[in-house]
Amino acid sequence: MALLNYSVAIDVLEADSGADFESERSSVAANRPLERHRHRGTNAVCGPRSVWQPYDRPGSVSKTGILLGFSLFLLLPIAGMLYFTFRSATGGFTVDHWLALLDASGFSFMTLSEGLLNSLMLVAVTLAIELMLVIPAFVLISVRFPRLNRAMGVIMLLPIAIPAIILVVGLAPALAFFADIVGPNTWTLALAYGILALPFVYTTISSDLRGLDCRTLAQAAESLGAGWLRTLTDILLPCIRRSIISSMLITTAIVLGEFTIASLLNRTTLQTALISISKTDVYLSVIVTLIVLLCTLVTLFIMATGNRPSRKES
Amino acid sequence: MNTESENTTTADSKAANSSGLGKSVSFTNVVKSYGMKEVLHSFSLQIDPGELICLLGPSGCGKSTILRCLAGFETITHGDITVDGESVVAMPPRERGMGMVFQHYSLFPNMTVLQNIAFGLKVAKVGKKERLERAQRMLNHVGLADFGSRYPNELSGGQQQRVALARALVVNPSVLLLDEPLSALDAKIRVQLRDEIRAIQQKLGITAIFVTHDQEEALAIADRVAVMHDGHLEQIGTPYELYVSPATPFVADFIGQSNKLETRVLPNGMVDVLGFDVPLLRPLDANTPVTVFVRPENVVLRRPDAGNGDHVVHSSMFLGAFERTEVRVGTVSLVSQHAAGERFSPGERVSVEIRPEPVAAEPIDIAWARHATMKADVRVNAGAGERQS
Numbered sequence: 001m002a003l004l005n006y007s008v009a010i011d012v013l014e015a016d017s018g019a020d021f022e023s024e025r026s027s028v029a030a031n032r033p034l035e036r037h038r039h040r041g042t043n044a045v046c047g048p049r050s051v052w053q054p055y056d057r058p059g060s061v062s063k064t065g066i067l068l069g070f071s072l073f074l075l076l077p078i079a080g081m082l083y084f085t086f087r088s089a090t091g092g093f094t095v096d097h098w099l100a101l102l103d104a105s106g107f108s109f110m111t112l113s114e115g116l117l118n119s120l121m122l123v124a125v126t127l128a129i130e131l132m133l134v135i136p137a138f139v140l141i142s143v144r145f146p147r148l149n150r151a152m153g154v155i156m157l158l159p160i161a162i163p164a165i166i167l168v169v170g171l172a173p174a175l176a177f178f179a180d181i182v183g184p185n186t187w188t189l190a191l192a193y194g195i196l197a198l199p200f201v202y203t204t205i206s207s208d209l210r211g212l213d214c215r216t217l218a219q220a221a222e223s224l225g226a227g228w229l230r231t232l233t234d235i236l237l238p239c240i241r242r243s244i245i246s247s248m249l250i251t252t253a254i255v256l257g258e259f260t261i262a263s264l265l266n267r268t269t270l271q272t273a274l275i276s277i278s279k280t281d282v283y284l285s286v287i288v289t290l291i292v293l294l295c296t297l298v299t300l301f302i303m304a305t306g307n308r309p310s311r312k313e314s
Numbered sequence: 315m316n317t318e319s320e321n322t323t324t325a326d327s328k329a330a331n332s333s334g335l336g337k338s339v340s341f342t343n344v345v346k347s348y349g350m351k352e353v354l355h356s357f358s359l360q361i362d363p364g365e366l367i368c369l370l371g372p373s374g375c376g377k378s379t380i381l382r383c384l385a386g387f388e389t390i391t392h393g394d395i396t397v398d399g400e401s402v403v404a405m406p407p408r409e410r411g412m413g414m415v416f417q418h419y420s421l422f423p424n425m426t427v428l429q430n431i432a433f434g435l436k437v438a439k440v441g442k443k444e445r446l447e448r449a450q451r452m453l454n455h456v457g458l459a460d461f462g463s464r465y466p467n468e469l470s471g472g473q474q475q476r477v478a479l480a481r482a483l484v485v486n487p488s489v490l491l492l493d494e495p496l497s498a499l500d501a502k503i504r505v506q507l508r509d510e511i512r513a514i515q516q517k518l519g520i521t522a523i524f525v526t527h528d529q530e531e532a533l534a535i536a537d538r539v540a541v542m543h544d545g546h547l548e549q550i551g552t553p554y555e556l557y558v559s560p561a562t563p564f565v566a567d568f569i570g571q572s573n574k575l576e577t578r579v580l581p582n583g584m585v586d587v588l589g590f591d592v593p594l595l596r597p598l599d600a601n602t603p604v605t606v607f608v609r610p611e612n613v614v615l616r617r618p619d620a621g622n623g624d625h626v627v628h629s630s631m632f633l634g635a636f637e638r639t640e641v642r643v644g645t646v647s648l649v650s651q652h653a654a655g656e657r658f659s660p661g662e663r664v665s666v667e668i669r670p671e672p673v674a675a676e677p678i679d680i681a682w683a684r685h686a687t688m689k690a691d692v693r694v695n696a697g698a699g700e701r702q703s
Contacts, residue, residue, distance in 0.1 A: 216420040219387055220478075222407045223414040224434035224485060234433070238424040 078293065085287050097283035108277040108284050115273025118186045122269065123255045125190035130201055130251055134194065135244060138202060139236050140228075142209045143218045149206070156202040159195050164260040167192065175265065186267050193255050200254065201247040208243035212236075249303050253296065336364030336521045337398040337488045339384065344393035346379055353379055355546045356393070366515050366522045367550075368532035371542035372568070377525045380542075381491050384523065385412045397488055413487030417494040419474040421466035427477050428453065428462035434485035452480040455514060472503040479511065483518065490515065490522040496531060508535055529569055533557070541565050559595050563607065563676030572607035573648050576678065579604060585675060588643060590668040594675050604675040610651035612669040615639060615658060623665035627658045641666060 058066070088094040103109055141148055159167070171192050178188045214236055221231040237244065259271035270292070278285035339361040346354040354376045361367050369377035382388040384395055386407030394401055402410050421430050428449050435445035453462055456476040466474055475495055482490060492511070496504045512535040515522045526532050532539045533553035540550040541564070548568075549561040560566035567574070577585050581600045584591040587608060598604060617623070628640045628647055637654045640647050643666060650666075658664060 212423070213418060213420060216416050216418065217422060219385075219407070220414065220416060220420045220481075221422070221433070222387075223385055223410075223412055223491075224481070225408045225411075225437040226433070227408060230437060235422050235424065239422070241424075 078290070081286050081290055085283055085290070097287060100281070100284055101287055108281045111268065111273045111277055112270075112284070112288060115268050115270045118268055119256055119270035121187055122190050122193060123252050125187045126193040126197060126251055126255050127248055129190060129194040130197060130247065131244075134198065134201055135205055135237070135247070136232055138205050139209065139214065139232060139240070142206065143214050143236070146215065152202065153206070156199050158199075160199045165264065167195070168261055168264045171195075171261075172265065186269075189262060189265065189267050189269070190255075192261050192265075193251075193258060196258065196261070197247075197251040197254050200250045204243045204247040204250065205240060208240040212239050214239070246303060249299055253299065256292070336362075336519050338363045339489055339521060339523070340396045341380070341384075342394045342396070344380070344383060344395060345391045346376070346383060346388060347391045352391075353545050354383075354390075355544075357545070357547055358393075359540060359547060359550065361521060361523065363521055364519045365537045366512065366524060366535060368536035368539045369523060369525045369542060370529055370532040370539050370568075371527065371548075373527055375542040376545040377527075377542050378493055381493050381523060381525050384410075384489070385414050385491055386410050411485070411488045413482030413485065413490045415475070415478050415482050415490070415492045415495045417497050419466070419471070419478045419498075421474055421477055421481070423466055425465075426462065427458065427464050427466065427469070430466065430477055431481045431484050434481065438485065448484055449480075452484040453477075455483075456480045456510070470503075471499050472507055475499065475507060476510075479514070483514070483520070487520070490520050492522065492524045494525055494527070496526070497528070504531070511535065533569070541568060543568070559672070560607075560674045563605070563674055566607040566674035566676075571610050571649065571651075572674075573610065573613065574605050574607060575646065575648075576603065576605050578602065579675070585673065587668045587673070588648075588666060590670070592668055592670050593672045595672045596675075598675060598677065603678040605678055606673045606675045608648075608668060608673055609671070610638065610649045612671045612673075613641075613648055613650035614667040614669060615641065615650050615652065615656075615664045616667060617658075617662075618665050622663040625664055625666055627660050627662045627664055629660055630658055 085097050086093045086095065088096070100106065100108070138152075141152060175188050175191070178191070179185070182188070217235055217239070218231050221235050226234070256270060258269070259275070262269040263272050263275070274285050274288055277288075339359075341357055341359045344354055344357045345352065357376070357380060359367075359380075369380060371377050379388060383390050384402075386402070386405060390403060395403055397410070421427075422433065425433065428446065431449035431452055432445045435448060440448070450459075450462060453459055456479055458473060458476055458480075461469065461473065461477075466477065469477065475498075479495070495511070496508055499507065508531055511522075511524075524532070524536065533556075536553060538550055539553055539556055541548040541556065543564050549556060549565045551561075556565060556569050560569060566572055575587055577587055579585055579594070579598045579600050579602045580591065582591070583597055583600070584593050585604060585606050586592075587606060592606070592608070594606075615627075625641045625643050625648075628642050630640070631638045632654060635654060636651055637657065639650050639652070639658045641650060641664060642648075648666065
């Protein structure tokens with residue numbers, strides 16, 4: 001539609017100005033303030049512009065400007081934090097706060113390492129739940145019961161819609177029940193996180209599944225003699241491997257960043273540990289926050305580069 | 315469509331049968347319902363070993379459903395399906411040993427061409443060396459010897475469908491099922507691949523069921539064509555039989571092109587078509603009002619030696635080896651097909667003659683009920699003739 005209108009607009013422009021397509025293009029370019037000076041000579045043939053007219057890509061100057069402004073906006077607070085960690089309480093600069101990080105005997109370090117280890121363990125357990133249970137279930141549902149997809153779309157949004165406090169109230173008895181069986185382990189929190197991550201995992205996976213005719217693929221595999229497990233492991237899961245990786249990264253981010261449920265259930269995770277040490281050692285909490293931010297940026301970078309369509313996928 | 319080649323092809327497949335690859339398939343009173351809606355009404359069909367059967371019909375007639383029932387992707391409500399005398403109804407798809415080719419290729423996008431073909435063998439636990447050899451041999455068969463290391467999305471549609479064919483054939487399936495395999499391809503590739511499928515099928519002597527809505531395709535490659543309509547079998551026969559002696563008005567209408575004309579059965583059992591006596595394929599009571607289906611090639615146009623003809627040429631279409639001319643006769647237009655040499659120009663006056671070839675006829679009250687939802691047009695089917703020559 002837009003394309004059609006575009007060509008109509010070009011026709012109109014041509015009729016108006018009597019210019020050919022090429023000069024029309026350059027006059028469009030000339031309409032951009034940043035490049036006007038370059039095309040001053042051809043500016044005369046400029047006709048009325050249509051809203052449908054596509055804009056050219058931004059020039060290098062405006063691109064750099066936007067990038068610079070945006071990174072300033074993002075980096076200033078981080079720079080502020082970094083500056084803060086080197087400030088001495090008595091004035092001047094010091095690296096003592098960073099060295100305190102290495103002090104294995106301190107209370108802060110103990111809390112922090114416990115929280116970090118717990119969080120990493122929770123990441124592992126949550127990922128295992130998503131990988132072994134949730135994603136195969138999603139794939140099987142879309143292959144065997146595609147009519148459930150709409151209902152799934154609604155149900156899978158519930159963990160976002162329901163406030164954390166309600167989740168906690170609902171989950172507490174279930175977790176208590178688990179605690180009775182396996183003892184009061186931190187990893188049971190992963191059951192709650194598995195639910196928390198559902199909407200994000202579902203959205204990522206289902207958009208990939210929709211692009212794949214997984215029903216026919218499954219039938220093709222089945223007619224060749226493959227059972228369900230093989231179809232899943234050899235064909236369907238490899239086909240959506242990119243969205244599986246994305247959903248794993250999102251899940252990791254959710255688990256590492258979750259505070260409310262862990263705090264309400266009185267568990268020590270990275271986030272709750274950060275809060276509790278910030279009450280005693282504000283420098284250390286800022287330093288750890290910086291480190292976590294760095295890790296997040298690295299993760300984002302991996303996601304951005306890892307998600308590029310590779311040669312294998314269309 | 316010609317009897318001679320028909321006979322030779324059957325002889326070929328018979329010869330191949332002796333190798334024991336082809337299996338017989340039989341559908342007995344198969345009923346399939348979705349809830350209250352019955353989509354297959356007591357469908358019965360016997361398929362001989364090594365035969366290529368085309369299931370032909372308009373969309374929604376149940377032809378794909380039959381294929382999916384045989385493959386095991388649909389469970390049947392009643393009846394029985396046997397392969398080589400053994401019922402397959404209770405088996406899951408993976409035990410039925412059918413090779414299936416889908417309309418949209420459905421190659422596994424995460425595997426190379428060779429891995430795709432070898433997948434069925436891998437599942438069957440064939441050793442790596444042997445399965446790669448067999449896959450490569452099958453790849454040579456379909457003319458893609460050098461494409462083994464490519465990924466499906468690097469191939470054209472026609473090439474992908476060849477790979478799909480190889481993937482289905484490499485496991486030595488008992489029956490090859492093709493679900494509109496050529497519909498997504500363009501015309502030239504379609505004809506080429508169609509002939510190749512036929513050649514490979516004959517070479518292997520495998521029983522094949524080919525679902526299509528394209529009658530040209532069906533008539534060109536099938537040993538027998540099963541014409542389906544509304545969930546039941548209208549007629550099964552060789553392409554020639556279907557064309558020359560359609561058993562039902564639907565078949566007459568659906569296969570090839572027909573002029574539909576309303577007339578009456580004469581006391582002598584013939585019908586009066588524009589003043590010519592034309593015999594009926596199946597006798598009807600005298601005086602019955604009928605719609606007759608007259609093939610365009612049986613409508614002969616002549617330039618009168620002197621003076622003007624009775625009818626006016628409306629339009630003329632050049633179609634290569636032959637030409638199709640439309641003439642206004644009263645309120646209806648009549649399509650004639652003739653050699654391209656004799657040209658009639660629009661506005662010219664001609665006389666019309668109907669060859670006394672037997673025609674199919676349908677009593678009109680039934681015709682009304684059956685065709686109430688169809689477009690009332692003299693020419694319903696554009697199709698076969700145009701592309702054939």
